[in-house]
Amino acid sequence: MTSSSSSKYSFQKPKVELTFVIVGAGLGGVSAAIALTLAGHKVKLLEAAPELGEVGAGIQIPPPSTKILDVLGCLDAVDAVSIHPENIYIHRYSTGEVISKQNLVPYVKEKYNGMYLHIHRADYHQCLVERAKELDVEIFLNSRVDTVDFENGSVTTSQGVTHFGDVIVGYDGVKSRTREQLTGKSDGAYNTGDLAYRALIDVEDMKKVPGLEKYWEKPSIHFWWGPTLHIVLYFLQGGKTCNIVGLCPDTLPNNVLRQEANHDELLQVCKDWDQDLHKIFNLIDDVGKWRLQDSRELKTWVHNSGNAIILGDASHSTLPYLASGASQAVEDGAVLAGLFSKIESRDQIHEILKMTESLRKWRSSQVVQGSANCRNIYHLHDGEEQQIRDSKLYDKTPKLGCPNRFADPVFQDFLWGYNAFEEVERAWTEYKNGKMPTYTYPNLYEE
Ligand SMILES: Cc1cc2nc3c(=O)[nH]c(=O)nc-3n(C[C@H](O)[C@H](O)[C@H](O)COP(=O)(O)OP(=O)(O)OC[C@H]3O[C@@H](n4cnc5c(N)ncnc54)[C@H](O)[C@@H]3O)c2cc1C
Structure with missing residues (x-):
C-alpha cells in the first residue's frame, strides 16, 4: 500500500x-x-x-x-x-417516480x-x-x-x-x-423492531435485463420509500456489484440475530411495488436477514x-x-x-x-x-x-x-x-x- x-x-x-x-x-x-x-x-x-x-x-x-x-x-x-455515486434519488414505491433528488458529484466535494x-x-x-x-x-x-x-x-x-x-x-x-x-x-x-435484508447482485446479470440501464449506467443511490419499509440500492467494486438493502419490520424469531432468506420473501414484502424492483429482486441468489439493534444514550x-x-x-x-x-x-x-x-x-x-x-x-x-x-x-x-x-x-x-x-x-x-x-x-x-x-x-x- x-x-x-x-x-x-x-x-x-x-x-x-x-x-x-x-x-x-x-x-x-x-x-x-x-x-x-x-x-x-x-x-x-x-x-x-x-x-x-x-x-x-x-x-x-x-x-x-x-x-x-x-x-x-x-x-x-x-x-x-x-x-463515487452521482446522486441520491428517492422514488415513490409503487410507480418508481423520482420524488426527491440530491446531487453528490460534484456538490459534496465543492461544498x-x-x-x-x-x-x-x-x-x-x-x-x-x-x-x-x-x-x-x-x-x-x-x-x-x-x-x-x-x-x-x-x-x-x-x-x-x-x-x-x-x-x-x-x-x-x-x-x-x-x-x-x-x-x-x-x-x-435494543431491538429496533426492524430488520435488514442484504443482498449483492452481479451487474453483468443486471445488464441482461432491459429497463435496468438507468441504474447501472451512472451509479447513484436509489431509495424507494413505502408503507412500513424501504429499499436502498447502490453500487460497489467499480460498478461490478449492486448492493440491495431492504429495511422492514422484524419477523425473525426471538434470540435469532441473523438468518438466510430467499428473494421470494423480498418479492412478497414488496408485492405491489415498482416493477423495476421485481426485475432486480429476481436476480438475487443469496439474501441474509439481520435484526437491527440500536442504543439508548x-x-x-x-x-x-x-x-x-x-x-x-x-x-x-x-x-x-x-x-x-x-x-x-x-x-x-x-x-x-x-x-x-x-x-x-x-x-x-x-x-x-x-x-x-x-x-x-x-x-x-x-x-x-x-x-x-x-x-x-x-x-x-x-x-x-x-x-x-x-x-x-x-x-x-x-x-x-x-x-x-x-x-x-x-x-x-x-x-x-x-x-x-x-x-x-x-x-x-x-x-x-x-x-x-x-x-x-x-x-x-x-x-
Ligand atoms: C444494514 C446496515 C447498513 C449500514 N450501513 C452503513 C453505512 O452505509 N454507513 C455507515 O457509516 N454505517 C453503516 N452501518 C453501521 C455500521 O456498520 C456500524 O456502525 C459500524 O460497523 C460499527 O463499527 P464498530 O467498529 O464500532 O463496531 P463493529 O463493527 O461491531 O466491530 C466490533 C468488533 O469487536 C469485536 N468484539 C466484540 N466483542 C469483543 C470482545 N469481547 N473482545 C474483543 N473483540 C470483540 C467484534 O468481533 C468486531 O470485530 C450499517 C449497519 C447496518 C446493520
Missing part, C-alpha cells in the same frame, strides 16, 4: 507517549488504532475473532470520514475500490471538501487493516476480552491473557463487553475513575437510515487521537477522555435519534401525512425540515459538514482556557 495524504491536517507528536488497548477490530477499532499510532502512541488491538474481516455488504462513507481517511493515509486505497463513497465493507476494512499493519500496530486475534480491570488499566481475555495499557478503549460493537463492565449493566443493545462513556472509554457501536449503535454509524465510529477515533496528540502530562488522561465524550456524545446521539426518526418519515402509509411529506420532497429548493434528510440544508450540514480535526483544535483552545468543550449544532429540526 502506498500511503499518501493531501490533507492540510495532521497529528502533532505528543509530549507523553501512552499505550492504548483497543478492544475490537471492526471499522471503528482499526481506524482508531491507525489514528492513535499516527498521533505518537502505542496501540494493542485485540479482536475476538480468529481472523480480521467484515461481514455484510456495502457501506456508504460520507465526507467527514473520507477527510479522516485522508489524514490516516488510507484514502487513495479506499477510493481505488470505491464508487464539504470531501468525497462521498460507496464501498464493500470487506474492502474498506482490508484497506484499514493494511494501513494498521504498515504502521506496526500490534494486533492480537482470538482475544475475546472478558474482564476489564479499570483500576489497574488492564483487560483479560477468555483465554486468561492479560494486556495492560494507560488507556482502555472499548470498540467492541453493539454487544460490547467493555460497556457491560464499564456501566455495570447488560442492557446496551448512555449517562457516560468514560469510567468514573479508571482511564477507559467506549466508542463506536459500543456506545451509540444506530439504525442505518442515515448511513452514518461507522462514520460516527471513525469520527470518534479521530477526535480521541487528535486530543491525545496534544497531551502534555499523564494527569490529563482522564480529562481528555471526558473531553472526547463531551465532543462526541451529543453528535452521535443525534445520529441515533435522527435515524429512528427517519423510519417514521420513510415508512409512512399512503394518506394525508404521506401527501404532505411528498409535497415537501417535490420542493426544488429544500428547506429545514425537508423529509429527505440528506437534502435538508441544515441537517445535511450537520451530517456531512463535520470536521473532526477542526473540532479538536477548537476544543483544545477552550480546554487550555479552562473550559470543558462541547459540541452541538443548533436548530436541526423545524419548530
Whole structure:
C-alpha cells in the first residue's frame, strides 16, 4: 500500500507517549488504532475473532470520514475500490417516480471538501487493516476480552491473557463487553423492531435485463420509500456489484440475530411495488436477514475513575437510515487521537477522555435519534401525512425540515459538514482556557 495524504491536517507528536488497548477490530477499532499510532502512541488491538474481516455488504462513507481517511493515509486505497455515486434519488414505491433528488458529484466535494463513497465493507476494512499493519500496530486475534480491570488499566481475555495499557478503549460493537463492565449493566443493545435484508447482485446479470440501464449506467443511490419499509440500492467494486438493502419490520424469531432468506420473501414484502424492483429482486441468489439493534444514550462513556472509554457501536449503535454509524465510529477515533496528540502530562488522561465524550456524545446521539426518526418519515402509509411529506420532497429548493434528510440544508450540514480535526483544535483552545468543550449544532429540526 502506498500511503499518501493531501490533507492540510495532521497529528502533532505528543509530549507523553501512552499505550492504548483497543478492544475490537471492526471499522471503528482499526481506524482508531491507525489514528492513535499516527498521533505518537502505542496501540494493542485485540479482536475476538480468529481472523480480521467484515461481514455484510456495502457501506456508504460520507465526507467527514473520507477527510479522516485522508489524514490516516488510507484514502487513495479506499477510493481505488470505491464508487463515487452521482446522486441520491428517492422514488415513490409503487410507480418508481423520482420524488426527491440530491446531487453528490460534484456538490459534496465543492461544498464539504470531501468525497462521498460507496464501498464493500470487506474492502474498506482490508484497506484499514493494511494501513494498521504498515504502521506496526500490534494486533492480537482470538482475544475475546472478558474482564476489564479499570483500576489497574488492564483487560483479560477468555483465554486468561492479560494486556495492560494507560488507556482502555472499548470498540467492541453493539454487544460490547467493555460497556457491560464499564456501566455495570447488560442492557446496551435494543431491538429496533426492524430488520435488514442484504443482498449483492452481479451487474453483468443486471445488464441482461432491459429497463435496468438507468441504474447501472451512472451509479447513484436509489431509495424507494413505502408503507412500513424501504429499499436502498447502490453500487460497489467499480460498478461490478449492486448492493440491495431492504429495511422492514422484524419477523425473525426471538434470540435469532441473523438468518438466510430467499428473494421470494423480498418479492412478497414488496408485492405491489415498482416493477423495476421485481426485475432486480429476481436476480438475487443469496439474501441474509439481520435484526437491527440500536442504543439508548448512555449517562457516560468514560469510567468514573479508571482511564477507559467506549466508542463506536459500543456506545451509540444506530439504525442505518442515515448511513452514518461507522462514520460516527471513525469520527470518534479521530477526535480521541487528535486530543491525545496534544497531551502534555499523564494527569490529563482522564480529562481528555471526558473531553472526547463531551465532543462526541451529543453528535452521535443525534445520529441515533435522527435515524429512528427517519423510519417514521420513510415508512409512512399512503394518506394525508404521506401527501404532505411528498409535497415537501417535490420542493426544488429544500428547506429545514425537508423529509429527505440528506437534502435538508441544515441537517445535511450537520451530517456531512463535520470536521473532526477542526473540532479538536477548537476544543483544545477552550480546554487550555479552562473550559470543558462541547459540541452541538443548533436548530436541526423545524419548530
Ligand atoms: C444494514 C446496515 C447498513 C449500514 N450501513 C452503513 C453505512 O452505509 N454507513 C455507515 O457509516 N454505517 C453503516 N452501518 C453501521 C455500521 O456498520 C456500524 O456502525 C459500524 O460497523 C460499527 O463499527 P464498530 O467498529 O464500532 O463496531 P463493529 O463493527 O461491531 O466491530 C466490533 C468488533 O469487536 C469485536 N468484539 C466484540 N466483542 C469483543 C470482545 N469481547 N473482545 C474483543 N473483540 C470483540 C467484534 O468481533 C468486531 O470485530 C450499517 C449497519 C447496518 C446493520
